[in-house]
Amino acid sequence: MEKANNPRVRVWLLLVLVLMATGGFGCAGDPQEAEEPPEPNDTLQFRITWQEFSGRGEAVKRIVSAYQPEKEAIKINVIGGDEDLNTMEEILLKEPTDTILVMPYRFIKHFGAKGLLQDLTTDFIGDKDLFYPELWDLAIVEGRTFGVPWVGHAVSLIYNKELLRTAGVDPAAIRSLDDLVAAMERVEAETPAKGIGLVGADHNDVSWMVNQFIYSFGGTLVDSDGSSVKVNSEEAMQAIAFYRDVLGPHAQPTWTEDTGVEVMKHFLEQTVAFEFQGVWGVTDVQKNGAPFETGVIALNDLGMAAEVGPLMLAIPASFAEEHRKSAVDFLRYLISVPAQERVMNGEYSPERDAYYPFRVPVRIDMKDSQLFDNYPQYLPFIEGMQNPSIDVPVPGWATIKELYYAPGLHRVMTGESTIEDFLIEIEGKGNDILDQQKQGGEI
Structure with missing residues (x-):
């Protein structure tokens, strides 16, 4: 028998010890290390x-x-x-x-x-x-x-609590567009601010903003099956006139050239008391140091349809x-x-x-959800979705809006075009575009 100090024996013993230490001689019942979860393939x-x-x-x-x-x-x-x-x-x-x-x-x-x-x-x-x-x-x-x-989100009416408090306006009493107009008049009489921030620039914002009023006044952009333009109506005419001629005098002086970005700036600077905005209308004030408290009114509480995004x-x-x-x-x-x-x-x-x-x-x-116990001011942005104003009711309307509708609304707001001429133009050119779509043409 070979002695333990034989070099070959020492090598063999060393190998045995290494294998035992690394589990090389593990028995069937020995616990094994947990396998790594498979990488997503x-x-x-x-x-x-x-x-x-x-x-x-x-x-x-x-x-x-x-x-x-x-x-x-x-x-x-x-x-x-x-x-x-x-x-x-x-x-x-x-x-x-x-x-x-x-x-x-x-x-x-x-x-x-x-x-x-x-x-x-x-x-x-x-x-x-x-x-x-x-x-x-x-x-x-x-x-x-x-x-x-x-x-x-559903666009809602956001207001400056401090301006309304100074003017003696109870926001809970604003339940209609007439109430809103009365509140704006009170704000302008009691504070340096204008009543509301509006948009009028040749931009996407003027489209969805005005459409809220068209739907609220009983109008529509297209018929029920989306095949024909129906915006040339008495309801749409009254809605656009209300926006321009009733709300317009209570807006910031530059409103006909402003987009939603400028409106938010005016609201943050407290030069207007109300604005129509999505959830970011609230968070923008918070992100900028919360210089005042905001409140939110769901548009369906005013009998209005809300732009939904x-x-x-x-x-x-x-x-x-x-x-x-x-x-x-x-x-x-x-x-x-x-x-x-x-x-x-x-x-x-x-x-x-x-x-x-x-x-x-x-x-x-x-x-x-109990979650909204912590965020009650955001509830109107959900509730307004039950009465939506649809800015693009059919695919072809996106083209109508870009080429004719938003530019035409801007001209109406600046006085370059009458409401009647604008609606006639949209009916004619809009139907041409929808006809192309029905025929399978590219629009």
């Missing part, structure tokens, strides 16, 4: 309408990070984007694609009509009652659902079939109560080291 892209590393992009990432997919190997990657129609169409035309899209409601009907989005009717048939019917219908084309509401979730028609179930599961998470509540966590402002909501959840039952 399927990554789906979630394209949002904000830059990936913006405050809003980071807020969305936090919402997505809480998602627990049914298929553990699935990973969701948030990528930045915008609301450019052509860019979205390029993504939709890729075959196959792995990108889930966030898009404005007006794009849903546009792309759904072109067959570029998947029909989600069956997938979400049990979820439609979670939303106001008027909101859900914004994603329907010929009876098929092509998008699911995610986040949004819901962002929808959509799956491209060319989406990879093997990942479709995972995509639907992810969409269902985003409209769940936990994910909707996380929307109110808001975006981070490094200047103020605080978080501010940038949109509100859109499920009906969210207004009853």
Whole structure:
């Protein structure tokens, strides 16, 4: 027998010790180290309408990070984007694609009509009652659902509490447009401020702003099936005249050349007491040091229709079939109560080291959530969705708005055109565009 000091024996003993230390001789019953979870081998892209590393992009990432997919190997990657129609169409035309899209409601009907989005009717048939019917219908084309509401806002009437207090105006008593006019008159009599911030520039803002009044006065932009322009009506004429001739004298002096950006500046500087804005009308004041308290009145409390800006979730028609179930599961998470509540966590402002909501959840039952005990001022931005003013009722209206409607409204506000001539022009040129659409022409 070889002695232990034999070199070969020493090497053999050393190998035995190493194997024992590293578990090389482990028995079947020995505990094994936990296996590392598998790396996701399927990554789906979630394209949002904000830059990936913006405050809003980071807020969305936090919402997505809480998602627990049914298929553990699935990973969701948030990528930045915008609301450019052509860019979205390029993504939709890729075959196959792995990108889930966030898009404005007006794009849903546009792309759904072109067959570029998947029909989600069956997938979400049990979820439609979670939303106001008027909101859900914004994603329907010929009876098929092509998008699911995610986040949004309803434009509301925001007011400066201190200016109203100084003027002796009780905001709870403002229950109609006549009440609003009386409140503005009181503000102007008792304070240096003008009554309200209005927009009149050749810009998208003048379109949605004025449309709220057209719908509120009983008018409409197109007929029920969206095939014919119907804005040339007595109701629309009265609505535009009210906006220009009744509200206009109570607005900031530059209103005919202002967009919503300038209106927010006037409101922040306390040169106007009221403004029509989305949720950012409140957060803008907070981000700038909260120089005064704001209050919010839902437009339906005034008998008005409210501009709504819901962002929808959509799956491209060319989406990879093997990942479709995972995509639907992810969409269902985003409209769940936990994910909707996380929307109110808001975006981070490094200047103020605080978080501010940038949109509100859109499920009906969210207004009853305990979450809004902490954010009662944001409830009107949900409640107003039940009576929406639809800025783009059919895909072709986007072209009408850009080429004729917004520029024409601006000319009406400056006095370069009469209301009658404007409405006649929109009826004629608008119907030409809708006819092209019906015939399959590019618009």
